[in-house]
Amino acid sequence: MAEILPYGDTAGDRMVQLSFTLPVPADARAREIGLEFLRRNGLREPQIVHIAAADCEMAFFVAYAKSAHGVDPDAVEGSEVEAPALGFKEVNTLIERELGRRIVVVGAAIETDAHTVGIDAIMNMKGFAGDYGLERYPWIEAVNLGAQVPCERLLREAGERSADAILVSQVVTQKQVHARQLTKLVDLLEAEGVRDRYLLVCGGPRLSNTFAKELGYDAGFGPGSTPSTVAGWIAQELVARTRPV
Amino acid sequence: MTLDLDGGLTDEAFALAGSIAAPVMEFAVDHTTVAIERTVARLFGVDGVDELGVPFPNVLVDALGPGLPGGLALPLAQACIERSASPQQVAEAVAAGEKLGSDPNLSGEARELAARLAREADERIVAQRARRDALIAEHGDPQTPWLYVIVATGNIHEDARQAQAAARAGADVVAVIRSTAQSLLDYVPYGETTEGFGGTFATQANFRCVRAALDELMPEAGRYLRLTNYASGLCMPEIAACGALERLDMMLNDSMYGILFRDINPERTFCDQYVSRMINGRAGIIINTGEDNYLTTASGREGGHTVVASTLINRALALAAGIPEAQIGLGHAFEIDPDLPGQIVDEWALALLIRELFPNCPIKYMPPTKHVTGDIFRTHAIGSMFNLVGVATGQHIQLLSVLTEAVHTPFLADRLLAIQDARRVFEAARPLRDSLAPVPGGPLELRAQQVLAEAVALLRRVDEVGMFAAIAQGWFADTARPRDGGRGREGVAERGPDYVNPFLELWEPQLAGWASG
Numbered sequence: 001m002a003e004i005l006p007y008g009d010t011a012g013d014r015m016v017q018l019s020f021t022l023p024v025p026a027d028a029r030a031r032e033i034g035l036e037f038l039r040r041n042g043l044r045e046p047q048i049v050h051i052a053a054a055d056c057e058m059a060f061f062v063a064y065a066k067s068a069h070g071v072d073p074d075a076v077e078g079s080e081v082e083a084p085a086l087g088f089k090e091v092n093t094l095i096e097r098e099l100g101r102r103i104v105v106v107g108a109a110i111e112t113d114a115h116t117v118g119i120d121a122i123m124n125m126k127g128f129a130g131d132y133g134l135e136r137y138p139w140i141e142a143v144n145l146g147a148q149v150p151c152e153r154l155l156r157e158a159g160e161r162s163a164d165a166i167l168v169s170q171v172v173t174q175k176q177v178h179a180r181q182l183t184k185l186v187d188l189l190e191a192e193g194v195r196d197r198y199l200l201v202c203g204g205p206r207l208s209n210t211f212a213k214e215l216g217y218d219a220g221f222g223p224g225s226t227p228s229t230v231a232g233w234i235a236q237e238l239v240a241r242t243r244p245v
Numbered sequence: 246m247t248l249d250l251d252g253g254l255t256d257e258a259f260a261l262a263g264s265i266a267a268p269v270m271e272f273a274v275d276h277t278t279v280a281i282e283r284t285v286a287r288l289f290g291v292d293g294v295d296e297l298g299v300p301f302p303n304v305l306v307d308a309l310g311p312g313l314p315g316g317l318a319l320p321l322a323q324a325c326i327e328r329s330a331s332p333q334q335v336a337e338a339v340a341a342g343e344k345l346g347s348d349p350n351l352s353g354e355a356r357e358l359a360a361r362l363a364r365e366a367d368e369r370i371v372a373q374r375a376r377r378d379a380l381i382a383e384h385g386d387p388q389t390p391w392l393y394v395i396v397a398t399g400n401i402h403e404d405a406r407q408a409q410a411a412a413r414a415g416a417d418v419v420a421v422i423r424s425t426a427q428s429l430l431d432y433v434p435y436g437e438t439t440e441g442f443g444g445t446f447a448t449q450a451n452f453r454c455v456r457a458a459l460d461e462l463m464p465e466a467g468r469y470l471r472l473t474n475y476a477s478g479l480c481m482p483e484i485a486a487c488g489a490l491e492r493l494d495m496m497l498n499d500s501m502y503g504i505l506f507r508d509i510n511p512e513r514t515f516c517d518q519y520v521s522r523m524i525n526g527r528a529g530i531i532i533n534t535g536e537d538n539y540l541t542t543a544s545g546r547e548g549g550h551t552v553v554a555s556t557l558i559n560r561a562l563a564l565a566a567g568i569p570e571a572q573i574g575l576g577h578a579f580e581i582d583p584d585l586p587g588q589i590v591d592e593w594a595l596a597l598l599i600r601e602l603f604p605n606c607p608i609k610y611m612p613p614t615k616h617v618t619g620d621i622f623r624t625h626a627i628g629s630m631f632n633l634v635g636v637a638t639g640q641h642i643q644l645l646s647v648l649t650e651a652v653h654t655p656f657l658a659d660r661l662l663a664i665q666d667a668r669r670v671f672e673a674a675r676p677l678r679d680s681l682a683p684v685p686g687g688p689l690e691l692r693a694q695q696v697l698a699e700a701v702a703l704l705r706r707v708d709e710v711g712m713f714a715a716i717a718q719g720w721f722a723d724t725a726r727p728r729d730g731g732r733g734r735e736g737v738a739e740r741g742p743d744y745v746n747p748f749l750e751l752w753e754p755q756l757a758g759w760a761s762g
Contacts, residue, residue, distance in 0.1 A: 058657060
């Protein structure tokens with residue numbers, strides 16, 4: 001496929017929308033400074049449509065510009081987890097038929113992360129966006145340990161319950177702490193020689209499948225992922241791993 | 246705009262809440278905790294850390310030993326007399342390996358000294374309260390709903406700068422978010438801090454830093470600017486003491502939040518919340534309760550009554566700790582799924598219900614966060630609707646919705662957009678409250694009545710089994726917490742017959758008759 005370009009109101013018009021803040025007063029010079037900033041970043045024919053003072057020496061801009069580059073979609077590797085989408089019933093049927101036992105998934109928001117919103121959306125009975133959570137799956141034993149769970153405890157619980165999969169959520173981050181914490185879990189699993197025992201899955205607004213794999217996870221789920229996507233991937237992966245090679 | 250609520254039902258709701266609070270209070274007044282004893286040290290003027298970074302209040306309470314025999318006040322005062330030293334000097338000596346006082350011949354004199362030190366601390370707290378009143382008289386109090394925003398840079402100096410920026414843009418209340426792990430620390434960190442995750446630490450020095458930044462801006466802003474932090478976690482009363490001394494104006498100070506969402510032991514939390522609220526009450530600090538969090542774990546449409554029931558219990562426990570209604574900022578949020586038909590009627594009904602149940606409380610309305618996504622334009626639009634409901638139902642404190650909620654801690658510009666939207670909507674829609682009335686028997690009124698009835702039904706059940714059992718069974722926020730589980734229980738001790746706490750002697754008598762509140 002050929003390169004594609006951003007679409008504003010006409011094919012190939014390259015239009016993109018931006019907002020940003022620069023530490024300058026929102027005065028007459030601000031517009032020129034903002035335009036030059038955009039040009040220096042390779043954007044063409046920039047227009048600044050709004051400037052507001054975000055503080056004495058802070059100008060907030062809303063801008064439009066033409067992008068300098070297009071992109072060839074075929075040259076981009078997918079970041080999403082690739083597995084056929086299965087629904088609630090299909091996942092249960094697959095586990096029942098292929099594995100013949102309930103699978104155990106232990107989940108937690110680890111270390112400093114106090115936010116259960118992500119892990120709850122995937123694991124709690126109610127689920128997220130009309131998609132039932134893992135607790136509702138008759139063929140999944142879902143154990144939600146909640147938030148601020150030390151990696152050591154997560155590992156212990158997974159061991160005691162003979163978990164098939166460990167599900168880690170990282171919602172709030174600052175200065176890349178989520179990556180450090182996710183890495184800590186992998187290091188710990190490897191140090192104890194049990195990394196291969198589990199499917200290791202993480203999720204959160206800052207995560208992608210590609211990034212998760214870089215950190216040593218088997219899969220990563222980004223924003224908008226639903227419980228059935230996660231359950232479907234885990235079930236299919238477990239089935240694939242139990243088949244003789 | 247008023248709802249036709251069943252007076253019999255509302256009377257029953259308040260009576261049930263009082264009855265539920267009573268056994269919790271019986272437990273609280275019979276016990277102390279390591280955090281309460283450390284608070285005594287702080288209010289006696291002990292501050293700073295030893296060579297290993299352990300705060301001196303912790304050093305002293307550790308020296309007191311397990312079971313906290315008799316409390317810290319007397320042995321500390323005895324040591325002061327024995328050494329002709331200040332509490333701070335005693336703390337430093339104890340950190341160097343020396344012992345607290347134990348000479349029974351000095352106990353009479355020590356009691357007098359402890360009572361005097363407590364009176365002096367009380368005077369400092371009352372002076373800060375008077376200073377607040379004077380500054381409000383000088384600079385004026387903003388119209389309601391107050392615009393409440395958060396700063397969460399993780400560096401207190403950057404927080405102070407952003408607090409000023411927010412105030413310039415129109416914010417009335419600035420909350421400095423703590424590092425997410427602080428609630429589980431069994432000590433209060435020391436000094437100005439420039440790190441943390443999702444915020445930086447609540448320390449007395451950090452309080453002073455942002456306080457000074459907001460005070461400096463008041464003449465330019467032309468109104469009193471309020472500062473908020475969190476008296477929650479394992480150090481509720483200590484942080485309340487720091488806030489009282491540094492003139493914070495609001496404190497997140499829920500009676501159950503730590504139990505439900507941080508897995509802190511229920512007994513520990515009920516003791517700590519009591520003393521922390523007593524301090525906040527004395528300091529003129531508005532407490533904020535945390536019911537907004539309930540529905541991040543439970544469903545909004547089905548769980549609204551748990552929020553209402555909890556506000557009633559939180560109020561009863563706050564009154565029991567001596568906080569007047571004008572300082573009880575009951576928090577509420579209903580997290581109705583924006584894609585559900587009729588959601589704005591649900592939201593409106595419940596916001597109005599809380600407003601009418603607590604006409605004398607500065608209630609705090611919190612934005613939907615459960616259903617927002619990375620679609621910042623949608624979040625911004627939902628925020629505008631939330632602002633409309635807030636002003637039309639006469640909310641007192643409005644925690645502003647920020648378009649990048651669920652994406653990252655707010656950018657400077659995100660906060661600006663939130664403030665601009667709230668100001669615009671508040672100005673445009675303020676007369677709505679006196680212009681509209683719910684249709685009698687219409688969907689809005691029926692919804693409010695239904696949720697109130699469900700809340701009363703829940704309170705009846707809680708009253709029957711007791712608070713500890715209700716929490717253990719997961720009736721709040723769908724989270725079960727056993728009475729003997731969770732963090733920090735080892736720090737709870739019975740107040741024995743020899744227990745002395747001059748602050749309680751000073752403040753508890755004023756609470757007589759709380760059950761009737």
